Amino acid sequence: MAFVFSRLDDLATWAQTHSLSFLFLDLSCCGIEMMHTTGGRYDLERFGAVQVASPKQADLMIVAGSISYKYAETLKKNYEQMCDPKWVMAIGSCAGSGGMFEGEFSYSTVSGVDKILPVDVYVPGCPPRPEAIMHGLLTLQKGIVKCRAQNSWKDSKTSSPEL
């Protein structure tokens, strides 16, 4: 019986990792690479990730680009509207650490989305290539499998920020 349930759990894990609906926040030029990734040539949808228009339907938030202080509030509100379990991907140097707008270089830019939200996967690059973004998504899928294997995705997420 335990065998059947463990197999069912594997099935549920497979279903969850391969049906990620993501909310895509295109904040600057990294958004162009992200659009390219979802387009016909690279086609992110073959990994099961599909773009949705509303944060209420999404379980993955992809932040691509630099975040201004004015936009930070909106970003937080979007994250709060998403249902648990939820993940965040930071694409590009700006979303990762502030990039070229970090600290003394800009008065209005947040130094990384991790100042506001818990980030699961960082994709470095300025901007990263579509292959890198795809690798980021596959890394996230592996991380979700790992967390589900521990059967406590929430605890593991709060105790260690990296999946």
Next chain:
Amino acid sequence: MSSTEFLEGLKNEFPGAITKIDIGYGQKFAEFSSNAAASIFNVCSTNERGRFDLLEDLLAYDSGDDIVLVYNLYSTLLNHRVILKTSLHRKEPSILTATTVWLAALSYEKEIAELFGVRFKNHTTEIPFLLPKDWQGFPMRKDYVYPGGYSGIAHGSGVERRKR
């Protein structure tokens, strides 16, 4: 060359207000004192030799001592252009709005009011344009000090960078 004639005429008409006329880099410059802004804007738009009906650009810079406004004017009727400059005291910079003459000045003035702290008298709206509503200071001034953070978010990553 009609804009040169126009500037000479302007200088004769307002001997105190026009402080300097300069021709360089293929452009005609005139510096005027901000007290005479209303009459100079009116003359520029209505004078027969001027007829500047288009404000191409309105920009500002901080020279260290003053806040300088630069009006780039173009006449679509006579096909010539002129650049007007005026210096404002940085303590309480204020000038009459140009929106009554050129409506294009509306968003330029909003932006300058926010980033340089210039007060445009008789401007229609004072709603913040680019910055959040409770932002302190004027970011484009040379003596602006970067904020330590905004609404609970600390500024900078905390990592020391090599000095430029």
